[in-house]
Amino acid sequence: DVKVTQSSRYLVKRTGEKVFLECVQDMDHENMFWYRQDPGLGLRLIYFSYDVKMKEKGDIPEGYSVSREKKERFSLILESASTNQTSMYLCASSPASRGGFQEQYFGPGTRLTVT
Amino acid sequence: KNEVEQSPQNLTAQEGEFITINCSYSVGISALHWLQQHPGGGIVSLFMLSSGKKKHGRLIATINIQEKHSSLHITASHPRDSAVYICAVRRGNDMRFGAGTRLTVKP
Numbered sequence: 001d002v003k004v005t006q007s008s009r010y011l012v013k014r015t016g017e018k019v020f021l022e023c024v025q026d027m028d029h030e031n032m033f034w035y036r037q038d039p040g041l042g043l044r045l046i047y048f049s050y051d052v053k054m055k056e057k058g059d060i061p062e063g064y065s066v067s068r069e070k071k072e073r074f075s076l077i078l079e080s081a082s083t084n085q086t087s088m089y090l091c092a093s094s095p096a097s098r099g100g101f102q103e104q105y106f107g108p109g110t111r112l113t114v115t
Numbered sequence: 116k117n118e119v120e121q122s123p124q125n126l127t128a129q130e131g132e133f134i135t136i137n138c139s140y141s142v143g144i145s146a147l148h149w150l151q152q153h154p155g156g157g158i159v160s161l162f163m164l165s166s167g168k169k170k171h172g173r174l175i176a177t178i179n180i181q182e183k184h185s186s187l188h189i190t191a192s193h194p195r196d197s198a199v200y201i202c203a204v205r206r207g208n209d210m211r212f213g214a215g216t217r218l219t220v221k222p
Contacts, residue, residue: 045209
């Protein structure tokens, strides 16, 4: 079974704090993703990575950065948290595309509240 | 306008009822996914399909590529089916998600 874990289920931070969200997958997947999920908007892609040290911006990268130093770990960083970053954050991983379809496997999510 | 539209947004049913959730999309896709998200946040994949119909237990997913439409059906619904159901479409490496349909099945 693929397992994607996230470092925290719930997190409360103050405005201006630096926040690290960690994601680890155990299936040697090449691709990893960070999404945020807000009511009425669905999941929106923040960043994704298709290899170690590689990253691509998604739809809403502003205010976020990422780090992928090891294949199994993908970190999302909020350099200076703001209240509009209060959201559910979901990490996912998938194998590299080999001309077919690849399914994404999701972590349990981190509900971040910025006060 | 969102590229992936789901209807209804919220759905309440009695146990045993037949459920249909709809998904329409406006872009060319290589595959469509149906996902289930239980309270607490975890998302699991139910189906991935590019044509026709797939069945898994009481769940059936269909897709009409020409009409850019997919449906998820649940037969003999049960309270444990209560969750948010999310439609997502894949275009290459890009995935677009619907806002989700919140299903509540009452005993």
